[in-house]
Amino acid sequence: VPRDAPAAGTSQFVVVANRLPVDRVQNDDDSSGWALSPGGLVTALIPVMKDHGGTWVGWVGSADEHIEPFTFDGYGIMPVDLSAQEFNEYYEGMSNATFWPLYHDCVEHPEYHREWWDSYMEVNQRFATAAAEVAAPGATVWVQDYQLQNVPALLRQMRPDLKIRFFLHIPFPPSELFMQLPWRYQVISGLLGSDQIGFQDPGSARNFAHLVRRLAGMRTQGDRIFSPDGRVILARAYPISIDAQEILDLSRTPQARAEAEQLREDLGNPDKIFLGVDRLDYTKGLRHRVRAFGELFTSGQLDPMRNVYLQIATPTREGVARYQVLRSIIDEMVGRINSSVGRIGRSPIEYRHASYPKMALAAMYRAADVMVVTPLRDGMNLVAKEYVASHDSDAGALVLSEFAGASLELKQAYMVNPYDLNGMKNQLLRAAGDTHANHVRRMRSMRKQVFRHDIDAWANSFLTDLGTERPV
Ligand code: ADP
Ligand code: G6P
Numbered sequence: 001v002p003r004d005a006p007a008a009g010t011s012q013f014v015v016v017a018n019r020l021p022v023d024r025v026q027n028d029d030d031s032s033g034w035a036l037s038p039g040g041l042v043t044a045l046i047p048v049m050k051d052h053g054g055t056w057v058g059w060v061g062s063a064d065e066h067i068e069p070f071t072f073d074g075y076g077i078m079p080v081d082l083s084a085q086e087f088n089e090y091y092e093g094m095s096n097a098t099f100w101p102l103y104h105d106c107v108e109h110p111e112y113h114r115e116w117w118d119s120y121m122e123v124n125q126r127f128a129t130a131a132a133e134v135a136a137p138g139a140t141v142w143v144q145d146y147q148l149q150n151v152p153a154l155l156r157q158m159r160p161d162l163k164i165r166f167f168l169h170i171p172f173p174p175s176e177l178f179m180q181l182p183w184r185y186q187v188i189s190g191l192l193g194s195d196q197i198g199f200q201d202p203g204s205a206r207n208f209a210h211l212v213r214r215l216a217g218m219r220t221q222g223d224r225i226f227s228p229d230g231r232v233i234l235a236r237a238y239p240i241s242i243d244a245q246e247i248l249d250l251s252r253t254p255q256a257r258a259e260a261e262q263l264r265e266d267l268g269n270p271d272k273i274f275l276g277v278d279r280l281d282y283t284k285g286l287r288h289r290v291r292a293f294g295e296l297f298t299s300g301q302l303d304p305m306r307n308v309y310l311q312i313a314t315p316t317r318e319g320v321a322r323y324q325v326l327r328s329i330i331d332e333m334v335g336r337i338n339s340s341v342g343r344i345g346r347s348p349i350e351y352r353h354a355s356y357p358k359m360a361l362a363a364m365y366r367a368a369d370v371m372v373v374t375p376l377r378d379g380m381n382l383v384a385k386e387y388v389a390s391h392d393s394d395a396g397a398l399v400l401s402e403f404a405g406a407s408l409e410l411k412q413a414y415m416v417n418p419y420d421l422n423g424m425k426n427q428l429l430r431a432a433g434d435t436h437a438n439h440v441r442r443m444r445s446m447r448k449q450v451f452r453h454d455i456d457a458w459a460n461s462f463l464t465d466l467g468t469e470r471p472v
Helices: 040-051 084-103 114-134 151-158 184-191 202-216 244-252 254-266 286-299 321-340 358-367 382-390 421-433 436-452 455-463
Strands: 011-019 022-026 032-036 054-059 070-072 075-080 135-144 163-167 196-199 219-221 224-226 232-237 272-279 307-314 349-353 370-373 397-401 414-416
Touching: 011 040, 011 114, 040 054, 040 075, 040 455, 054 114, 075 114, 084 114, 084 321, 114 135, 114 151, 135 151, 151 163, 151 184, 163 455, 184 202, 196 202, 202 219, 202 232, 244 254, 244 358, 244 382, 244 436, 254 358, 272 286, 272 358, 272 382, 272 421, 286 307, 286 321, 286 349, 286 421, 307 358, 321 349, 358 382, 370 382, 370 421, 382 397, 382 436, 397 421, 397 436, 414 421
Parallel strands: 011 054, 011 135, 054 075, 135 163, 163 196, 196 232, 272 307, 272 370, 307 349, 370 397, 397 414
Antiparallel strands: 022 032, 070 075, 219 224, 224 232
């Protein structure tokens, strides 16, 4: 055990998430080190970790690798190892080919395999054991997301002294879909090990309460669940957000401004730049979106010589079959459209399958006249909020799916039902062609919302919302 490993049983605040908040980086002298991962959750929780002597329990991101616990920048890092088989069954399988589609409206068919479930439970037990080991008496443990739904109950069995909180970053489905799950009772019981369960939206919280009554036979009242062991469990919505100021500051830097100008020039100085930024995930509505743009360019309603649709698709979960199929479909659709409209040296759709640094994303947000966020189902969608936060100039427009959690807050977006192709095409044209005064009015009101309800406000409201206990 390295000298600087977090001491057992001393952490007052423990975060348990599938991924660690740090990525491995290569130093100049070829040794390797660690750097903080980008992302709102990490940004929001690190100060809390530092203040309370925290430890983060998570997986390092590669299979069949063992890493000793260590401290990083004043808090503990407790790696949980996954074997290649567990990567396949717990991560790619149960998490991302069962729960992910099931919880996103079944936009793709969830697969149910008993050995995936066994692996899921085994890995959840490993995370729970690691958390139990580092947590101080009476500590707060905050468990994150659908990969770890059984950690709360497993942890409570070992450590009933802990305050256990859980936040689900994706939607919680209606019972009509959830009831398909062969392990539906176990999942509900797993979550009910928590003292507090947070959802992105009130609909998810209601779906959960309904299932608790139906499957666990517990009484609920508003956002309170009465457990037979005498506990009162709080289950309600806490919509997550972003570090709005950080994103605004980034987009105002000379580098972001210069990159934005360069981008516009590289794209041939079009009248309008439409932008999409998504993981290449079937929940993001990319097929419908590309199809809508294809029709607009082909019909000439959007002049392919004067408009560009830039789509950034981040590589993700590439071992999962549905993701491979989606990649081929989008490649083909984009190729087909670009080869038939536009002309040599000018493609109406610019499509990149790659990750970009935060600075480059900020520049893209800045350059985009119309941001297009049209998921078929999305717990929140942070990209929509990032666009709003980074667009401090008066122009800009957001086209947003009503099936993204963000639509409950960003009410001034040009709202679309992504399944309604004609409706979506009309809204894209409307957003691009609206008056400057309307753009300003809509963006201002959305900006106000995002800055008032940023990631710190989210973490605070979650962590101070148990009433009976001190915060954290
Ligand atoms: P999801 O959590 O489903 O991926 P969100 O929109 O809520 O969707 O969050 C995605 C996050 O990933 C955002 O913070 C966004 O800035 C970041 N991101 C998306 N695409 C890229 C990319 N190509 N390169 C770097 N970061 C990206
Ligand atoms: C969503 C999930 C997160 C997940 C992220 C990236 O935001 O809610 O839990 O970490 O996607 O997916 P990945 O499978 O690469 O962790």
